[in-house]
Amino acid sequence: MARRYCPVCKKVVEEKLIKEGKRVTKVCPECGHVFISYEIGKGIIESGGGNKFEERTVLK
Numbered sequence: 655m656a657r658r659y660c661p662v663c664k665k666v667v668e669e670k671l672i673k674e675g676k677r678v679t680k681v682c683p684e685c686g687h688v689f690i691s692y693e694i695g696k697g698i699i700e701s702g703g704g705n706k707f708e709e710r711t712v713l714k
């Protein structure tokens with residue numbers, strides 16, 4: 655686990671790792687903001703900050 659600054663919560667949080675098969679997503683544990691999402695062997699799908707890709711999975 656690593657600590658990251660969440661731009662939504664505006665504070666440093668412990669990033670949460672979600673693994674779905676080959677896909678790895680790192681999110682904010684408090685608001686669900688996606689820091690980075692990537693597929694093993696394929697590369698980055700979504701990186702935090704910009705909203706070029708809205709390919710996030712909302713787990714609610």
Ligand SMILES: [Zn+2]
Nearest residue numbers: 660663682685
């Ligand atoms: Zn957050």
